[in-house]
Amino acid sequence: MSAVSPTDTAALAAPPARPTLARTFWAMMAREVRVMRKNFVSTFTRVIAQPLLFVFVFAYVLPKIGTGGAMFAQQGSGPTFSTILVPGMVASSIVMQGIMAAIFPLMMELTWQRSITDRALAPVPVPLLGVQKIIAAATQAFVAGLLVFPAVLFIHAEGQGPSVHIDDWPLFLLMMVTGSLLSGAGGLLLGTLIDPQKSQVLFTIVLLPMTMLGCVYYPWAAMDGIRWLQIATLANPMVYLSEGLRAALTPQVEHMPFWAYGSVLVLGTAVVIWWATRTFTKRVLT
Amino acid sequence: MTPPSPGPAIRTVDLRKTYSSPRGDVHAVRGVDLEVAPGEFFGLLGPNGAGKSTTIGMLTTLVVPTGGTAEVCGFDVVRRPVEVKRRIGMVSQNNTLDNDLSAFENLEFRGRYFGLSARDARRRADQLLEMFNLTDRRKGKPLEMSGGQAKRLMICRALVHRPEVLFLDEPTAGLDPQTRVNLWEVLRGLQREGQTILLTTHYMEEAEALCDRVAVVDHGEVLAEGTVAGLTETAGADTVITVVYDGPVPDTVRTLRDRDGVGKVEVNGEQVRVFAHSPDGLLGELVAAGSAAGVGVTDASQLRPSLETVFLTLTGREYRE
Ligand SMILES: Nc1ncnc2c1ncn2[C@@H]1O[C@H](COP(=O)(O)OP(=O)(O)OP(=O)(O)O)[C@@H](O)[C@H]1O
Ligand SMILES: [Mg+2]
Numbered sequence: 286m287s288a289v290s291p292t293d294t295a296a297l298a299a300p301p302a303r304p305t306l307a308r309t310f311w312a313m314m315a316r317e318v319r320v321m322r323k324n325f326v327s328t329f330t331r332v333i334a335q336p337l338l339f340v341f342v343f344a345y346v347l348p349k350i351g352t353g354g355a356m357f358a359q360q361g362s363g364p365t366f367s368t369i370l371v372p373g374m375v376a377s378s379i380v381m382q383g384i385m386a387a388i389f390p391l392m393m394e395l396t397w398q399r400s401i402t403d404r405a406l407a408p409v410p411v412p413l414l415g416v417q418k419i420i421a422a423a424t425q426a427f428v429a430g431l432l433v434f435p436a437v438l439f440i441h442a443e444g445q446g447p448s449v450h451i452d453d454w455p456l457f458l459l460m461m462v463t464g465s466l467l468s469g470a471g472g473l474l475l476g477t478l479i480d481p482q483k484s485q486v487l488f489t490i491v492l493l494p495m496t497m498l499g500c501v502y503y504p505w506a507a508m509d510g511i512r513w514l515q516i517a518t519l520a521n522p523m524v525y526l527s528e529g530l531r532a533a534l535t536p537q538v539e540h541m542p543f544w545a546y547g548s549v550l551v552l553g554t555a556v557v558i559w560w561a562t563r564t565f566t567k568r569v570l571t
Numbered sequence: 572m573t574p575p576s577p578g579p580a581i582r583t584v585d586l587r588k589t590y591s592s593p594r595g596d597v598h599a600v601r602g603v604d605l606e607v608a609p610g611e612f613f614g615l616l617g618p619n620g621a622g623k624s625t626t627i628g629m630l631t632t633l634v635v636p637t638g639g640t641a642e643v644c645g646f647d648v649v650r651r652p653v654e655v656k657r658r659i660g661m662v663s664q665n666n667t668l669d670n671d672l673s674a675f676e677n678l679e680f681r682g683r684y685f686g687l688s689a690r691d692a693r694r695r696a697d698q699l700l701e702m703f704n705l706t707d708r709r710k711g712k713p714l715e716m717s718g719g720q721a722k723r724l725m726i727c728r729a730l731v732h733r734p735e736v737l738f739l740d741e742p743t744a745g746l747d748p749q750t751r752v753n754l755w756e757v758l759r760g761l762q763r764e765g766q767t768i769l770l771t772t773h774y775m776e777e778a779e780a781l782c783d784r785v786a787v788v789d790h791g792e793v794l795a796e797g798t799v800a801g802l803t804e805t806a807g808a809d810t811v812i813t814v815v816y817d818g819p820v821p822d823t824v825r826t827l828r829d830r831d832g833v834g835k836v837e838v839n840g841e842q843v844r845v846f847a848h849s850p851d852g853l854l855g856e857l858v859a860a861g862s863a864a865g866v867g868v869t870d871a872s873q874l875r876p877s878l879e880t881v882f883l884t885l886t887g888r889e890y891r892e
Contacts, residue, residue, distance in 0.1 A: 304657055304686030304732075312683035319680075320671045393670060402667040403677075403728075405633055407684035408657040571590070571634050 304408045310417055313404065317421040331385065332425065336378050336433040337440070343370055343502070344441035368447040369538055371437050372530035373501030375430045376464065380499070380523045381492060383426030383468025384475065387418060388484060391476035395568055405569050415473060415565035419558060422469030423462075430461055449534050456543075457533035460550070464526040467554040471522070474561035477568045499523030504531060506539040525549045578645055580736050580767040581607040581630060587638030588625050588791075599625040601791040602639065607769060607784075609735075612762045614782035615771040616878065622791040623771035624664055627740050630769070631661045644735055657685070660729030664740040666721045668713035674724050675700065675709045678731055685732035692731075699727040703757075719750045726757070737761065739770040743777060755780055775878040787882060794885040803876045809834050809846040811874045811883050814857045816841050821864035824857060846884060 321328055343366060394401035404414055437447055451457050479487055498518050500508075505528055508515040518524050529550060531540040540546075588600040600622040607613040615623045628634030629641055632652040640647060646654040669677050675696050682692030700706050703723045713721055722742060729737060739758075743751040758781060762768060772778055778785045779799050786796040795802055820843045828836045832849035847853055854873055861868050874880050 304684070306653075308686050309684050312680060315683065315689075316669075316672070316680050319676065323671070390671075398665045398667055400667050400670055402633065402663055403669045403681075404684070406631065406656055406659075406661060407681075408653050408686075410653055569633070571628070 306409055306413065309407050309409045310413065313407070313409075313414070313417045314421060317424075321425075328425070332378070332382055332429040333432055333436070335381060336374050336429075336436045339374055339377075340370070340433075340436050340440045344437060344445055344447070348442040348445045366445065368449065368535050369504065370502065371433070371447045371449050372534045372538075373499070373527045374437060375433045375461075375530050375534075376523055376527040377496050377499060377501045378433050379426045379430040379461070379464045379526065380468045380471075381496065382429035383422050383465055384472035384492065386425040387422035387469050387472025388476040388487070390418075391473070392484060395477075396482065401569055411566045411569050412562040414569070415562035416558070418565070419466065419469040419473055419561065422472055423465035426465040426468050427461055430465065447535075448537075451534060452536055453533050456529070459547075460526065460529040460533055463550045463554045464529070467522060467526070467550060467557055470554065470557040470561045473565055474557055477561065477564040495521055495523050500527040504528070504539045505541055522549070522553060525553075579606045579642075580609045580611070581605060581613075581641075581643055581769060583626075583630070583639065583641040585639035586626070586629060586636055586641050588622070588629060588634060589637045599791055600629070600636075603786075603788070603791070603793055605786060605793070605796075607736075607767065609767050610762075610765045612758075612768045612770070612781055612783045614778040614785035615769065615788055616773075616775070616778045616785050616882075617771075617788035618773065620790075621788045623788060624740055625791075626788075627661070627738050627769070627771060631659055631738055632656055657732075658735040659738060660732065660734035660736075661738040662722070662725045662729050662740060662742050664744070666713065666718075666725070668721060668724060668728070670713050673710050673712060674705060674716070677713065677724065678727055681728050681731040687732070695731055696727075699730060703727050718745045719747065722746060723754075726754075730761075736767045736769065739768065741771055741773065744773070751777075775882070779878055785878070787878070787885060789886055795881060799878060802878065802881050809848060809880055809884055810850040810876060811880045812845045812847065812850060812854050812857065813870075813872050813874075814843050814845075814854070814861070814868055815870040816843075816861050816866040817869050818864075818866035821860045821866065823860045823863065827853070827856070844883075846880075 348366065405411060407414070409417075434449075437449075441447070475487055475491065476484070498514075499521055500518065500523070505515065505518070505524055508518070525541070525546040528541040529546040531538055532543065532546070583603055583605045586600060586603045586605075587598075590597040590599055603622075603626060605613075615626060617623055625634055629636045630643055630648060632648050632655050636649065640649075642648065643655045644658045646658075648655050669680070672680060675693075678696035678699055679689075679692045682695050683689060687695060697706075697709075700709055703726065705720060705723055705727070708716060708720055708724075711720075713724065716724065722745075726739075726742065729739075742758075743754055746754065755777070758768065758770070762781075770777075770781065782799060784796070784798050785802065787794045787802070797805070818841065820838045820841060824843050825836060825838065827833050827845060832847055833853070834846040834848065835844075836846075837844040843857065845853055845857070850873065854871060858868050858871070874883070
């Protein structure tokens with residue numbers, strides 16, 4: 286800093302600033318893109334590792350050694366296991382990555398010196414900052430969901446290729462978008478409700494059961510032999526996303542009716558976004 | 572830049588904040604009335620826990636008041652937070668830099684949040700880094716910077732959009748003396764340009780060196796307010812003499828109370844404190860009183876009227892932060 290004083294240069298030379306909500310919002314999204322670009326390798330690895338591993342085990346290893354999912358295929362005309370797996374994998378990627386993309390930054394921003402202050406002072410209402418965080422996380426979730434497709438289309442045992450075809454584009458997009466927003470908002474909600482220091486608990490008591498019991502590896506209807514579980518899993522939002530994607534991608538596989546998954550996803554997304562921006566605002570303002 | 576708003580830059584009326592926690596309520600700010608004129612350099616002076624950061628938090632919209640009102644540039648901080656945020660810059664007490672971005676990017680994005688084009692924001696960032704001698708830290712991560720460098724970067728960040736009112740929460744805490752004096756120069760330069768500044772500090776000499784007016788706060792209340800000269804003339808007209816004996820304070824010392832020119836005599840264990848308008852010879856008498864009673868003197872000091880004695884006079888407590 287030496288003897289330099291800001292007279293004449295510093296302040297007066299500032300170019301005119303015209304902040305509008307939209308400009309500020311886009312600048313914040315640009316920041317997310319910059320951060321993602323910097324952490325590209327780690328973000329990409331996190332996003333791709335899960336579908337890659339699951340697909341490898343379920344669509345390649347298990348059919349090869351003739352157990353597990355392969356049994357579906359051996360029943361003759363039934364769909365291959367990878368066909369059942371695709372919508373579930375897309376759903377599980379969206380949910381996992383959306384939640385993580387929202388929670389990881391919060392762990393730094395809300396605890397470590399509260400660096401959220403940096404953005405809380407930007408000229409937008411704090412709830413809008415919450416919405417921005419949801420959209421940023423949802424974008425990551427959306428991309429993570431899309432990345433599942435190349436993974437499953439190329440990795441599978443012979444004769445075990447999925448038969449996936451997007452019959453219903455509007456339905457597919459509706460599911461991808463609401464699913465991404467729901468998981469981003471869910472991540473923000475969990476991250477602002479739970480003490481960030483205790484977020485490991487979150488992985489064991491929320492994320493793991495949600496994926497394991499999210500109708501990823503079987504359609505919801507296939508559980509009718511275990512009625513209590515079938516009903517219990519209705520509390521799991523991932524079930525509706527898996528089923529909705531099943532309807533859009535593999536309509537030949539049994540799935541829930543649209544009124545069920547559609548209403549839960551659309552209404553649920555709206556409610557969770559509203560709720561998460563409220564809890565976020567409460568955490569940012571003291 | 573928005574045209575200067577008429578009226579005070581900052582006005583608070585009976586501003587209050589009570590934090591509720593499981594262990595009971597903390598009354599951090601209890602009815603603060605302040606008025607800061609445009610272009611003024613105003614200081615909030617007080618010890619740890621006085622409520623300085625809470626007050627700044629409310630003025631910068633990040634802490635929600637539980638009572639009273641506050642306006643910045645004529646906008647209510649609760650009802651019009653976005654208008655307030657457009658017009659202010661803040662240097663917080665902690666390092667609140669964006670750790671995912673480099674030093675340069677911290678400034679670049681701050682500019683973009685405030686509506687600068689990407690190009691203007693980058694130019695502005697470089698200009699500020701150069702001015703604050705941080706160009707060689709351009710690509711550095713905030714977490715890898717020294718405390719002083721991070722503070723300077725936070726000041727740059729607060730200036731990017733040329734705020735009407737600049738809030739500085741203990742900007743020189745933890746800086747080495749040289750850096751502190753340099754920073755004072757920078758702040759004086761800003762003030763010469765007409766920048767309104769509200770600064771909090773523990774350091775008496777900082778308030779004396781920089782501020783046009785100060786408010787002395789403790790326990791969430793303003794104890795005294797005015798120009799530094801005015802305060803030292805009225806509230807703190809006294810010189811404060813403190814003597815610590817190696818035994819009980821001799822009783823004869825208490826009789827000084829009746830002397831002309833002596834305001835107060837406070838005895839506290841082995842320590843006596845005399846507040847006096849005309850302190851001549853008092854210190855010698857205190858030492859002599861000790862010898863007469865057979866106790867020695869382990870410590871003695873005489874403080875001339877200053878913000879420090881103002882604080883002592885107002886609170887009866889030593890100011891050693
Ligand atoms: N988030 C909070 N929750 C509960 N109590 C708080 C919170 N923030 C501050 N306090 C309490 O409010 C009081 C005032 O704190 P504040 O940070 O405003 O003081 P300060 O004057 O800035 O002190 P310092 O000089 O140490 O920075 C303190 O008693 C503090 O413990
Ligand atoms: Mg403080």
